[in-house]
Amino acid sequence: MTETDHETVTAGYADRIGTLLRALEIDPPAAGEMLVHSPIDGGVLIGLRPDTPAEVDTALAEAAAAFGSWRLVPAPQRAAVVRELAVLLRRHQDELAELVTLEVGKIPAEARGEVQEMIDICEFAVGLSRQLYGYTMASERPGHRLMETWHPLGVVGVISAFNFPVAVWAWNTAIALVCGDTVVWKPSDRTPLTALACHTLLRRAADTAGADRRIHQLVLGSAGAGAQLTDDERVALVSATGSVAMGRAVAPRVAARFGRCLLELGGNNAAVVGPSADLDLAVRGIVFAAVGTAGQRCTSLRRLIVHSTVADDLLDRLVRAYRQLRVGNPLEPGVQVGPLHGPDAWAGMWDALARARGDGGEVLCGGDRVEPEGLGPGAFYADPAIVRMPAQTEVVREETFAPILYALTYDDFDTALALHNGVPQGLSSAIFTTDQREAERFLAADGSDCGIANVNIGTSGAEIGGAFGGEKHTGGGRESGSDAWKAYMRRATNTINYSTELPLAQGIRFD
Ligand code: UN1
Numbered sequence: 001m002t003e004t005d006h007e008t009v010t011a012g013y014a015d016r017i018g019t020l021l022r023a024l025e026i027d028p029p030a031a032g033e034m035l036v037h038s039p040i041d042g043g044v045l046i047g048l049r050p051d052t053p054a055e056v057d058t059a060l061a062e063a064a065a066a067f068g069s070w071r072l073v074p075a076p077q078r079a080a081v082v083r084e085l086a087v088l089l090r091r092h093q094d095e096l097a098e099l100v101t102l103e104v105g106k107i108p109a110e111a112r113g114e115v116q117e118m119i120d121i122c123e124f125a126v127g128l129s130r131q132l133y134g135y136t137m138a139s140e141r142p143g144h145r146l147m148e149t150w151h152p153l154g155v156v157g158v159i160s161a162f163n164f165p166v167a168v169w170a171w172n173t174a175i176a177l178v179c180g181d182t183v184v185w186k187p188s189d190r191t192p193l194t195a196l197a198c199h200t201l202l203r204r205a206a207d208t209a210g211a212d213r214r215i216h217q218l219v220l221g222s223a224g225a226g227a228q229l230t231d232d233e234r235v236a237l238v239s240a241t242g243s244v245a246m247g248r249a250v251a252p253r254v255a256a257r258f259g260r261c262l263l264e265l266g267g268n269n270a271a272v273v274g275p276s277a278d279l280d281l282a283v284r285g286i287v288f289a290a291v292g293t294a295g296q297r298c299t300s301l302r303r304l305i306v307h308s309t310v311a312d313d314l315l316d317r318l319v320r321a322y323r324q325l326r327v328g329n330p331l332e333p334g335v336q337v338g339p340l341h342g343p344d345a346w347a348g349m350w351d352a353l354a355r356a357r358g359d360g361g362e363v364l365c366g367g368d369r370v371e372p373e374g375l376g377p378g379a380f381y382a383d384p385a386i387v388r389m390p391a392q393t394e395v396v397r398e399e400t401f402a403p404i405l406y407a408l409t410y411d412d413f414d415t416a417l418a419l420h421n422g423v424p425q426g427l428s429s430a431i432f433t434t435d436q437r438e439a440e441r442f443l444a445a446d447g448s449d450c451g452i453a454n455v456n457i458g459t460s461g462a463e464i465g466g467a468f469g470g471e472k473h474t475g476g477g478r479e480s481g482s483d484a485w486k487a488y489m490r491r492a493t494n495t496i497n498y499s500t501e502l503p504l505a506q507g508i509r510f511d
Contacts, residue, residue: 008035008044008047009044009045009046009047010038010041010043010044010045012043013038013043013044013045013046013102014046016102017045017046017102017193020095020098020099021197023092023095024092024095024096024197024200024201025204026196026197026200029046029048029049029196030048030049031046031047031048031049032047032048032049032050033047033049033050034047034048034049034050034189034192034220034221035047036048036103036190036191036192036193037190037342037378038102038103038105039103039104039105039338039339039340039341039342039379039380040101040102040105040329040330040331040338040339040375040379041329041375041376041378041379042376042377042378042379043378045102045103045193046193048192048193048196048220049220050189050220050221050222050225051219051220051221051225053224053225053228055219056219056221056225056228056229057228059184059217059218059219060155060184060217060228060229060232060234060235061234062214062217063155063182063183063184063214063215063216063217063234064154064155064182064234065214066182066212066214066215067152067154067155067180067181067182067215069212070152070180070181070182070211070212070215071151071152071180071181073180073211075129075130075132075178075179075180076129076130078129078177078178078180078211079125079126079128079129079130079178080209080210080211081177081202081205081206081209081211081215082122082125082126082129082174082177082178082205083122083126083209084204084205084206084208084209085122085174085201085202085205086119086122086123086126087205088201088204088205089115089118089119089122089201090119092197092201093112093115093116093119094112095197096115096118096166096194096197096198097111097112097114097115098111099193099194099197100114100115100165100166100191100194101330101331101338102193103162103165103190103191103193103194104162104163104165104190104191104194104293104341105294105330105338105339105340105341106293106330106338107330107335107336107337107338108330108331110292110293114164114165114166114167115166115167117167117170117171117464118166118167118169118170118174118198120463120464121167121170121171121174121175121464121480121481122170122174124174124464124465124480124481125174125175125177125178126178128175128178128485129178132150132178132179132485132489133150134147134148134149134150134491135147135148136148139495140505141497141503141505142499142501142503143497143498143499143500143501144495144496144497144498144499144503145494145495145496145498146493146494146495146496147493147494147496148491148492148493148494149491149492149494150179150486150489150490150491150492151180151489151490151491151492152179152180152181152489152490153179153180153181153236153237153260153488153489153490154181154182154234154235154236154237155181155182155183155184155234155235155236155237156172156173156176156181156182156183156184156235156236156237156238156239156488157183157184157185157186157229157230157232157235157237157238157239157240158172158173158176158183158184158185158186158239159186159226159229159230159238159239159240159241159242159246159250160172160185160186160187160188160195160241161188161241161242161298162188162190162191162341163293163296163297163298163341163401164241164297165187165188165190165191165194165195166194166195166198168241168264168479169185169187169195169198170198171464171468171479171480172239172262172479172488173185173202173216175479175480175484175485175488176237176488177215177216178485179485179488179489180489181236181237181488181489182214182215182216182217183215183216183217184217184218184219184229184235185199185216185217185218185219186219186220186221186225186226186229187218187220189220189221189222190341190342192220195218195220196218196220199216199218202216203216226240226250227253230249230250230253230254231253231257233257233259235259236259236260237259237260237261237262237487237488238250238254238259238260238261238262239261239262239264239477239479239487240261240262240263240264241263241264241265241298242265243265243266244265244266244399244424244425244473244475246265247263247265247473247475250263251263251475260487261475261477262469262477262478262479262487263469263474263475263476263477264298264468264469264470264474264475264477264479265298265425265473265474265475266298266399266425266427266473266474267298267299267300267302267399267425267426267427267428267459267470267474268302268303268397268398268399268423268424268425268427269289269299269300269301269302269303269425269427269428269429269430269450269459269460270301270302270303270304270305270419270420270423270429270430270459271285271286271289271301271303271304271305271429271430271431271432271458271459272305272306272410272416272417272420272429272430272431272432272433272442273286273304273305273306273307273310273314273431273432273433274307274310274413274416274431274432274433274434274435274438275307275309275310275435276433276434276435276438277307277310277314277432277433277434278432278434278456279310279313279314279317281432281456282314282432282456283314283317283318283321285430285432285456285457285458286301286304286318286405286432286458287318287321287322287325288458288460288461289301289430289458289459289460289461290302290384290403290405290458291322291325291336291337291384291403292460292461293338293460294337294338294339294340294382294384294402294403295384295401295402295403295404296340296341296345296401296402297460298427298428298474299427299428299452299459299460299461299462300401300403300459300460301405301430301458301459301460302399302400302404302405302406303392303396303405303406303407303408303419303420303423304405304406304407304408305408305409305410305416305419305420306407306408306409306410307409307410307411307416308409308410308411311407311409315364315386315388315407318364318386318405319364319365319386322365322366322384322386323365325337325384327370327372327381327382327383327384328370328372328375328381329372329374329375337381337384337403338381339379339380339381340380340381340382340402341380342380343380345380345401345402346369346380346382346402348400348401348402349367349382349385349400349402349403349404350369352395352398352400352402352404353367353385353387353404355393355394355395356387356389356393356395356396356404356406357387359389359390359391359393359394359395360389360390360391361387361388361389361390361406362387362388363385363386363387364385364386364387364388364407365383365384365385365386366382366383366384366385366386366403367382367383367385367387367404368382368383369381369382369383370382370383382402382403384403384404384405385403385404385405386405386407387404387405387406387407388407389406389407389408391408392406392408392419392422392423396408396423397422397423397424399425413438413441417441417442417446417447417448420448421448421449424472424473425470425472425473425474426449426450426451426470426471426472426473426474427450427451427452427459427469427470427474428450428451428452428453428454428459428460428462428470429442429448429450429452429453429454429459430453430454430455430456430457430458430459431448431453431454431455431456432456433455433456439455439456442455443455449471449472450470450471450474451467451468451469451470451471451474451478452466452468452470462480463481464480464481465480465481465482466480466481466482467479467480467481467482467483467484468480468481468484469484
C-alpha cells in the first residue's frame with residue numbers, strides 16, 4: 001500500500017485486517033481506490049483495486065478455457081475441490097466470520113452461522129456429486145432405451161449481494177463446481193474482502209485437490225463488471241441475488257442472448273398468527289426473523305398478519321421483547337442488532353416510516369436512529385420498529401430493507417391469506433398456529449404463494465437442504481438444496497436403438 005492509502009484506512013482496521021489476512025495465509029491485495037467501508041462505524045477497512053473491463057474479460061476467458069477439461073473430470077473427483085474447501089472453511093471459520101462482521105456488520109453469532117452455511121452446502125455438494133441422476137423412461141418402441149443425461153452447462157456468473165456475502169456464493173459455487181461448471185464471481189462492492197478470502201481458499205482447495213485453479217475467478221468492481229457478466233455469451237448461467245430492480249435489468253439482457261438466469265430477488269415476507277398460536281414460541285420466532293441481521297435478509301419478516309383476538313396480547317409481548325433488544329456495535333458482547341449497511345438504508349427506513357404514519361400507521365416502538373457511543377456519525381443504526389397498520393397500503397407492499405415490522409389484523413382465514421399473498425414478492429412465509437387445518441391450508445395450493453412456507457418457525461434462517469428461492473417478483477430461481485442443481489446443468493434426452501429394426505415413434509410408417 002502507498003502512504004496515501006494508509007492514511008485513508010481507519011486506524012485500527014489496517015492492523016486487524018492485516019492480522020486476519022495473515023491468519024488466512026492471504027497476501028495483502030494490491031491497494032487501490034475502491035474503499036471498503038465498515039458499516040460498524042463507517043471507517044475504511046481497506047482500499048482495493050477494482051478489475052478493469054479487460055481483466056474481467058480475461059477472467060471470463062480463463063473460466064471458459066478451464067471448462068473445456070473440467071467438464072470431463074468425473075463428478076465425484078470434482079467434489080474433491082469442494083471437500084477441501086469445506087476443510088479450509090472449517091479451519092478458518094473464526095477469521096471468515098470476523099470479516100463478515102467487519103464488512104456487513106452482522107453480530108458474530110450470525111456471521112459464524114453464515115460461514116456454517118458454506119460448510120453445510122459444501123458437504124451437501126460432495127454427496128450430490130454421486131447423485132446427479134437422470135431418469136430412464138419406458139420407450140414406446142421395441143428394442144429401444146430412452147434416458148436422460150445431465151451435462152455440465154458452462155461458465156456460471158455469480159452476482160451476490162452484501163447481506164449474505166459468502167453463503168449465497170457458496171450455494172452457487174459448491175453446486176456449480178460438482179456439476180462441472182466453472183465460476184466467475186462478482187461480489188457486492190461492499191464486501192470484496194470476504195470475497196477475496198473465499199476465492200483464495202477455493203483456489204487453495206483446487207491446488208490441494210490437483211484441480212485446475214482457473215475453475216474459479218473473482219472479479220471486483222462496480223455494476224459495470226456485473227453488466228459484463230450479464231452480456232457475455234460465454235456465461236451460460238447468470239445467478240444473481242439482489243434487488244428486484246437489479247433483476248429487472250439483468251433478466252432481459254440475459255434472455256436476449258438466450259442465456260439462463262437464476263434470480264433470487266426481494267422478499268416481503270409475512271407471518272400469519274392464528275388464534276390458537278403458541279404465543280411464546282411465536283414471539284421468539286417473530287423477533288429473530290424481524291430484527292436478525294437488522295432486518296436486512298431477503299427472508300426477513302416484514303409483515304405480521306394477526307388474528308384480532310390475539311393481536312393486542314401478541315403486540316404487547318413483541319413490544320416488550322423489542323424494548324429489551326440491544327442495538328449497537330456488533331463486536332460488543334450481548335448486542336443483537338448491528339448497523340444498517342449505510343446512509344441509504346437509514347433514509348429508506350425513515351421514509352417508509354413517514355409514509356406508514358401518513359397512511360394511519362401507529363408506531364408501537366422503535367423507528368429512531370440510534371447513535372451508539374464512540375462510533376461516530378458515519379454509522380447508521382436503527383431501533384427496530386413495529387408499526388400497527390389499518391390496511392396493507394403501498395408502503396407495506398414494498399420491500400424496505402430495514403427492521404420494520406408492519407402489523408395487520410384479520411378476522412377470517414381467507415382474509416389472512418388474501419393479505420398474505422397481496423404483495424408483489426413471493427419469497428418466504430410462515431404461519432404460527434396449533435390448528436392443523438389452518439396449517440395445512442396455509443401450505444395448500446391456494447395457501448401461501450411463496451417459495452418457502454413454514455409452520456411454527458419464522459421466515460428466515462432456511463436450511464441449505466431445501467431449494468431456496470421464491471415466486472413473483474422474487475424471480476422464480478431456486479438455489480442450494482433439493483434438485484436445485486438441475487439449473488446448473490443441461491439435460492440431454494437420449495434414445496438408443498439396440499434392435500435391428502428402425503421403428504418410428506408415433507407409429508409412423510415411412511417405407
Ligand atoms: C438472503 O438474505 O439473501 O434463509 C439469503 C435465510 C438464510 C439465507 C438468506 N439462510 O435467512
